[in-house]
Amino acid sequence: MSVPLPYYLALSAVLFTIGVVGVLVRRNVIVVFMAIELMLNSVNLTLVAFSSFLGDVTGQALVFFVMAVAAAEAAVGLAIVIAVYRNKPTVHLDDINILKW
Amino acid sequence: MIAEQLLFAFLAACAVTTAVLMVFQRNPVTSAISLIGNFFCLAALYLLLEAQLLAVLEIAVYAGAIMVLVVFVIMLLNVGDEVSLSFRPNLRMIAGGVLMVAFLLELLYLFTMAPGAGSIVVAAMRPSGLGTVESMGHALYSGFLFPLQITGLLLLIAVVGAVILAKRRLS
Numbered sequence: 001m002s003v004p005l006p007y008y009l010a011l012s013a014v015l016f017t018i019g020v021v022g023v024l025v026r027r028n029v030i031v032v033f034m035a036i037e038l039m040l041n042s043v044n045l046t047l048v049a050f051s052s053f054l055g056d057v058t059g060q061a062l063v064f065f066v067m068a069v070a071a072a073e074a075a076v077g078l079a080i081v082i083a084v085y086r087n088k089p090t091v092h093l094d095d096i097n098i099l100k101w
Numbered sequence: 102m103i104a105e106q107l108l109f110a111f112l113a114a115c116a117v118t119t120a121v122l123m124v125f126q127r128n129p130v131t132s133a134i135s136l137i138g139n140f141f142c143l144a145a146l147y148l149l150l151e152a153q154l155l156a157v158l159e160i161a162v163y164a165g166a167i168m169v170l171v172v173f174v175i176m177l178l179n180v181g182d183e184v185s186l187s188f189r190p191n192l193r194m195i196a197g198g199v200l201m202v203a204f205l206l207e208l209l210y211l212f213t214m215a216p217g218a219g220s221i222v223v224a225a226m227r228p229s230g231l232g233t234v235e236s237m238g239h240a241l242y243s244g245f246l247f248p249l250q251i252t253g254l255l256l257l258i259a260v261v262g263a264v265i266l267a268k269r270r271l272s
């Protein structure tokens with residue numbers, strides 16, 4: 001591991017920020033969804049980097065659980081997108097505003 | 102050792118490029134493909150960090166299962182290009198952008214330049230076998246046994262929930 005830890009952390013910070021920009025700028029539900037996956041992945045990178053630099057397997061076990069939760073979230077989230085689309089045929093976030101006031 | 106650094110630089114550049122492409126492509130399918138590229142870069146980075154099992158899982162679960170689901174939904178809904186990226190530079194957007202840059206700089210400072218940031222240098226410098234299936238399995242089935250069981254339950258609930266949500270009508 002000749003690449004120092006701060007490099008990995010900086011990379012994951014950049015990826016996380018790009019994910020936040022994606023959530024804020026894009027108005028397509030599915031792309032917002034993918035930006036959230038990107039943020040989850042950047043946090044995973046942080047966990048794996050800390051885990052292998054500290055020599056502790058806990059971080060990697062945590063990443064395992066994050067992946068499982070991400071899979072569950074993807075399934076339910078996309079099902080919600082489909083259910084909303086059935087009510088109102090759009091994936092544009094600004095058009096989905098029934099619960100807004 | 103220089104090879105590892107070059108590899109890291111290349112993978113990091115690829116990861117950032119694909120992430121930016123993912124956000125700024127108008128076509129959602131292109132976004133999805135870019136995100137898959139990003140997952141592959143991250144899997145390679147995991148390999149660099151000697152987390153072999155997670156590298157395989159990253160490709161199988163993220164690039165495989167989750168992205169297939171996303172692409173499937175894009176196809177099912179027949180989503181077209183986004184008309185515009187809705188980037189009207191109003192006050193809120195500018196404030197958000199300033200906050201974003203501040204957030205990034207803060208994180209970078211914290212991770213790289215803050216006092217004590219370099220102190221977690223290396224505990225396990227050499228091949229530890231930490232990320233192998235054996236060591237992960239040992240950790241998951243001893244210390245994390247209860248969370249593992251709960252995860253199984255969570256996945257079951259998610260499957261049932263997804264089916265009920267996506268069903269046309271409950272009868």
